[in-house]
Amino acid sequence: MPHYISLMRWTSQGLAGLPAWRERVEDGERTITEAGGTLVGVYVTLGRYDVVEIFEAPDDETAVEILMKLQRYGAEQTETLRAFTREEAEKIVRRL
16 A cells, blocks of 8 residues: 655644644544555654654545545645655666
């Protein structure tokens, strides 16, 4: 299943809602699961981004659906990357 890495920055609304962050993460996990995906991990980070979230989704369309649902509250801005596993990348390289 494809992997997606979301780099997130909290908005001022997201910062104000930090006391409920655990519930937001659990709600996000439900959103991903209901769409047919899996939450791999959530990491609070130092530097340019506040949170890194890694999830799996069946396809790009489902990943976009998940991201739109996660962003509906305006608590964060995201930049999402489609990640290829080592095995997937090796298959691509073999075709060169």
